[in-house]
Structure formats: structure tokens, C-alpha cells
Amino acid sequence: MIPELLGRCTFPPAGTLVDCAVSGGPDSLTLLVLSREAGCRVTAWHVDHGIRPDSAAEAEVVASTAKRWGAAFETRTANCKPGPNLEARARMTRYGVLPEGVLTGHTADDQAETVLLNLMRGAGPAGLAGIDPTRRPLLAIRRHETRALCDSLGLEAVQDPSNLDPTHSRNRIRHELLPLLCDIAKRDVVPIIARSAGLMGNLRDLLDQLATTIDPTDARAVAEAPETLAQVALRRWIQSETGSRYPPDAATIDRVLAVARNQSRSTDVGGGWRISRSAQRLGLSR
Known part of the structure; x- marks a missing residue:
């Protein structure tokens, strides 16, 4: 074995x-x-x-x-x-x-549970990629x-x-939702969800690579870039500069895009941080 x-x-x-x-x-x-x-x-x-x-x-x-x-x-x-x-x-x-x-x-079961949790939270490609395989050698087990x-x-x-406490959402996914999905699909859906996570991880990596061509502090470049790439660039920049454990949510990024497009002057991005536009540059400040 x-x-x-x-x-x-x-x-x-x-x-x-x-x-x-x-x-x-x-x-x-x-x-x-x-x-x-x-x-x-x-x-x-x-x-x-x-x-x-x-x-x-x-x-x-x-x-x-x-x-x-x-x-x-x-x-x-x-x-x-x-x-x-x-x-x-x-x-x-x-x-x-x-x-x-x-x-x-x-394990692969943890991966499937994580993807479903993130799906219910409205996650994009990064969340739907699930658990990063780095330092998780059993992810195919x-x-x-x-x-x-x-x-x-x-x-x-x-x-x-x-692990049996139903107050934890992950446990209800594990003991209720996944068995129901398997019953509906008439097959084991865990490897299917895990495979989808891998595909989303590839998409996430591609978007990250393409987004490096965008200067997130250049308001004009952000406003003129494809919206998906602009969102990725802004999300990475804000998380890196603020040191936040989690990237900003979609609503926050939409507000920052409005600043870049000259639809508003500044916006709060959480954690005591604010983004403002001046002379076509975006800047973060406390």
C-alpha cells in the first residue's frame, strides 16, 4: 500500500x-x-x-x-x-x-471541501483553486x-x-453536502472537484502572470486594462502593501476601480487603509 x-x-x-x-x-x-x-x-x-x-x-x-x-x-x-x-x-x-x-x-477530500466552502462565499479563480499544493504532499490521496x-x-x-460538530460549515459540507452531491451525480465527486481546482489553479497562475504587466499605481493603466487583469493586479498590490492575511474582496476592488476611472477620489480598503488618486497615480495611506 x-x-x-x-x-x-x-x-x-x-x-x-x-x-x-x-x-x-x-x-x-x-x-x-x-x-x-x-x-x-x-x-x-x-x-x-x-x-x-x-x-x-x-x-x-x-x-x-x-x-x-x-x-x-x-x-x-x-x-x-x-x-x-x-x-x-x-x-x-x-x-x-x-x-x-x-x-x-x-488530502483530496480537504481540497473538495475547501472549493465548496469558497464557492459558497462567492470566490473567484484563486478561491476556486482551493488549497495551494505547495507543502501539501498528500493532496492526491x-x-x-x-x-x-x-x-x-x-x-x-x-x-x-x-470534526463531527455541525456548527462548523466544513463539517456539514463533509457529512451532508458531499454525500448528497455524490448521490445526485451517481459517482464520487471528490476527484472531479479536485481536478476542477487544479484547472482553476492554472487559470489563476496565468492571470497572475498577465497582471504583472500592469502597474497598479498607474490609474490610467488600471482603467484601460482588461477588467479581470486590473482586478488581479490591484488585489495583489493591496494585499502586499498592507500585509493583510487575505486579499480584498470583490466589492473593495470595484471601489478601487472607480477611483482609477476617476469616478471617485478615494475609498477605504479595510484594515485602516485608504486608496486615493492624485496626478493619475493611486496611492495607499493609513
């Missing part, structure tokens, strides 16, 4: 030093096992959010698996209090203590395959009860 799975993974060459985020669930344990089987020199990183009382036992699962496969082990604490947006806050807290460039165990691998190796994977 391991050779077949490895053939669909995108690990770096054998001997490469890699860090793996390992929660103890089947996906991340599979990441740990396959990264070692690929010949990488691995450090498994476990993050305790302080949310569940049995988190110490979960760390031990990761530590023992790392020892069994000859990987180093590191654990960090990043307390995250229960409350609204817990999933997003836990993710931000987790990445705050993990090393830069850490590999994660996202299915979730049922990670469970099967853990079972075959006798690994007692951690079962996160929050």
Missing part, C-alpha cells in the same frame, strides 16, 4: 530536511509515515491548543509514531479559548508556533486511504470530536 500511495505524493527528494505538522489524526500520521518512507529527514511537530482534556495523550500518539519511524519530535503549546470562529483562530494560532514551510496532511494505512500499520489515530 505504501509504494502505491507514495507514487501519488509530492515529497521533496530523499535526504531533504522537512517539518511535518502532526496532530495525531490519520491524515497527519500518514504524512509522517510517508515522508519517512520517501527518505526525508523528518521532524514531527505537535501543537496542543489546550482545548481538549486529552491533548497530552494525543501528543504521545505523535511522539511514539515519530520514534517508530525514526523521526524527531517537537511539541508546542498554543492556547486557544473556546468561542466564535474557533476553527479559524486555532489554525492561526497553530501556524504561529509551527516552523515556516511546514508540511501538512491535507483520499481520506479513506489514510485511515486504511493507519489501520494496516496498527496506528491508533486520534479522532477529533470537533
Whole structure:
């Protein structure tokens, strides 16, 4: 089973030093096992959010698996209090203590869920491209395959009860929407959605490349460019200059285009930033 799975993974060459985020669930344990089987020199990183009382036992699962496969082990604490947006806050807290460039165990099922989530939010090509494959070597592996691998190796994977909580939109997509889509289509739609994500990723990359020919501070160039490319150029510029975690939404970009087209003098772009036009130049200011 391991050779077949490895053939669909995108690990770096054998001997490469890699860090793996390992929660103890089947996906991340599979990441740990396959990264070692690929010949990488691995450090498994476990993050305790302080949310569940049995988190110490979960760390031990990761530590023992790392020892069994000859990987180093590191654990960090990043307390995250229960409350609204817990999933997003836990993710931000987790990445705050993990090393830069850490590999994660996202699968094709995670990809399909992400695309559907972004579709419901009205995303464009970048959002519909789903999860960036960079540092996600298992993105062509299915979730049922990670469970099967853990079972075959006798690994007692951690079962996160929050994955069953219907208050999280992703869980309703996982347990309700995707099964319904499969039933309607009379086939497994996960690989279909994942393939569409790849196509949208190619389109996103092409648009990014073409948008580099546009100076986003040149109001005339922005106003005269094809609207789609102008939107991409502005979105990248604003996110880069403001240091925002997320790019501006479509409504914000529409307002900035109105400034470039001399339909308004300035507009707020969020985060305490504003774009104004002066002498045919667009400028960002606090």
C-alpha cells in the first residue's frame, strides 16, 4: 500500500530536511509515515491548543509514531479559548508556533471541501483553486486511504470530536453536502472537484502572470486594462502593501476601480487603509 500511495505524493527528494505538522489524526500520521518512507529527514511537530482534556495523550500518539519511524519530535503549546470562529483562530494560532514551510496532511477530500466552502462565499479563480499544493504532499490521496494505512500499520489515530460538530460549515459540507452531491451525480465527486481546482489553479497562475504587466499605481493603466487583469493586479498590490492575511474582496476592488476611472477620489480598503488618486497615480495611506 505504501509504494502505491507514495507514487501519488509530492515529497521533496530523499535526504531533504522537512517539518511535518502532526496532530495525531490519520491524515497527519500518514504524512509522517510517508515522508519517512520517501527518505526525508523528518521532524514531527505537535501543537496542543489546550482545548481538549486529552491533548497530552494525543501528543504521545505523535511522539511514539515519530520514534517508530525514526523521526524527531517537537511539541508546542498554543492556547486557544473556546468561542466564535474557533476553527479559524486555532489554525492561526497553530501556524504561529509551527516552523515556516511546514508540511501538512491535507488530502483530496480537504481540497473538495475547501472549493465548496469558497464557492459558497462567492470566490473567484484563486478561491476556486482551493488549497495551494505547495507543502501539501498528500493532496492526491483520499481520506479513506489514510485511515486504511493507519489501520494496516496498527496506528491508533486520534479522532477529533470537533470534526463531527455541525456548527462548523466544513463539517456539514463533509457529512451532508458531499454525500448528497455524490448521490445526485451517481459517482464520487471528490476527484472531479479536485481536478476542477487544479484547472482553476492554472487559470489563476496565468492571470497572475498577465497582471504583472500592469502597474497598479498607474490609474490610467488600471482603467484601460482588461477588467479581470486590473482586478488581479490591484488585489495583489493591496494585499502586499498592507500585509493583510487575505486579499480584498470583490466589492473593495470595484471601489478601487472607480477611483482609477476617476469616478471617485478615494475609498477605504479595510484594515485602516485608504486608496486615493492624485496626478493619475493611486496611492495607499493609513
